[in-house]
Amino acid sequence: MRDVQDVFAGFLEKRGLSLTRQRREILGVFLDAKRHLTVEGVYNIAKKKVVRAGYTTVFRTMKLLREAGIAKEVNLGGKIVKYERRYGHEHHDHLVCLECGSFVEALDPEIEKLQNKLCNKFDFTPRRHRMEIFGTCRRCRRRKHKP
Amino acid sequence: MRDVQDVFAGFLEKRGLSLTRQRREILGVFLDAKRHLTVEGVYNIAKKKVVRAGYTTVFRTMKLLREAGIAKEVNLGGKIVKYERRYGHEHHDHLVCLECGSFVEALDPEIEKLQNKLCNKFDFTPRRHRMEIFGTCRRCRRRKHKP
């Protein structure tokens, strides 16, 4: 995606920082990833690139990506921080399989509406939210019933 | 609550463990707490009791309480694990204030229903879920507008 780089460059400029090779490389790794990645995971890929990036740099760049609104921390279970794309990736909830760890991203406008209504009831101004449903996915349920 | 102790005693028995004074004391501290507590928090209260409990014992007992279905881990923001009551405390969602850290517990049956419907759509068997809305509570909103 062309404009994600532009967003990042713009963000960095506003902060008086520059889009270095390492940062570009790390952004690339992050955007290419299909699934959620940990800092460790991004690092493992980034260190093999032509312009190698160290762990610390990956760590700091992920933080920048977060601040730039490009990456988002998620935590489906474990205590290790994972990142998912945020830019050009609408808000969604997760259905996480407890057996295999896979997940699907889902969105229900009705639920979103009711969440706002719930906030009204408590005179609460919502900014963001998180909803995760844990259970068993279709594949794992089948695997269990017909082994 | 009388029967929480019984639940714990029963759980311990099933595991071949005994309800020691420390464990009883720690359970008491946990049940008396109004808000969510960290292990550290439980420990700070427990160490002042007649039957003092060390950090390790608190740590291990909270784990037992979790396994017994009496305590539940929650994580509203930070990375430190907090516990809330679970036994005799219905499922609920949290509205967490980003300014002051306070929260209210809420439940919307409509939302719960739609969550199940959403799971059906994905052929997903839900076991448990977590929903947290982060924003600004009534008090903090007022404090900002009329300082």
Place this chain on the structure above:
DNA sequence: CTTTTTTTGAATTTGAATTTCAATTTCAAT
């Protein structure tokens, strides 16, 4: 009472997150 088992808790270890700091790179000014 003696032996065996469980429990306790101080101390240690672990592991991810974060910070430090010296070396390196970048870049604007000369």
Place this chain on the structure above:
DNA sequence: ATTGAAATTGAAATTCAAATTCAAAAAAAG
């Protein structure tokens, strides 16, 4: 091209809660 100030990098150190270890203390069994 050269200099030097500022930004960047990354190995190493630090932090801090979580988890484990192990010897002493307590409880239970014989």
